[in-house]
Amino acid sequence: MTKRNRAARAFLIGDTMMKTCLNCNETKLTDEFHQRPGAVDGLRGECKVCHNARRNAWTTAHYDEHTERVKDWQSRNIDKKRAITAEWAKVHPEQQLELQRTWNRAHPEKTRAWNAKRRAAKTRAAVPWADQRLIQFKYDLAARMTEATGYQWDVDHIIPLRHKLVCGLHVENNLQVITHTANIKKGNRVQL
Numbered sequence: 001m002t003k004r005n006r007a008a009r010a011f012l013i014g015d016t017m018m019k020t021c022l023n024c025n026e027t028k029l030t031d032e033f034h035q036r037p038g039a040v041d042g043l044r045g046e047c048k049v050c051h052n053a054r055r056n057a058w059t060t061a062h063y064d065e066h067t068e069r070v071k072d073w074q075s076r077n078i079d080k081k082r083a084i085t086a087e088w089a090k091v092h093p094e095q096q097l098e099l100q101r102t103w104n105r106a107h108p109e110k111t112r113a114w115n116a117k118r119r120a121a122k123t124r125a126a127v128p129w130a131d132q133r134l135i136q137f138k139y140d141l142a143a144r145m146t147e148a149t150g151y152q153w154d155v156d157h158i159i160p161l162r163h164k165l166v167c168g169l170h171v172e173n174n175l176q177v178i179t180h181t182a183n184i185k186k187g188n189r190v191q192l
């Protein structure tokens, strides 16, 4: 008998809906089958375990194609992707923190820019019209200077964000790339 001929529909045992998987032939609760709108009983022919195994095998065998497809979908569904990521982070807080740490280590200049923005937000120095790309560019530059010279360069707020006389803004025009030594010497002073 071919698979098509014995394509099993869900059936009742007592008051429980059951279905036999086309692939592993196990009879399972209908909860163990993915939904398939349009199928006679609204369920896939193979159980979740079999379906996921087949999908994982395909993903492994076509890794590049799969990655491309995922990226393509994500670029067309940015909001959905964000929502899925946020939901995942809520359910897996520890893995999320570990992923974040790994990413931060791999992108120190982006992490510095992000931390600076967060600190600025606390002091109300962050403004909506700031050009985040140009701000990030200063942090990228500091990272490149550090790598090129072998000593630390910082991004400094020319006018400090917190000062008794003036309060600078976290905007690109108020950022300069200086050596860490010069930054320490300058401290929180305003150079006018």
Ligand SMILES: [Zn+2]
Binding pocket: 021, 022, 023, 024, 025, 026, 046, 047, 048, 049, 050, 051
């Ligand atoms: Zn199965």
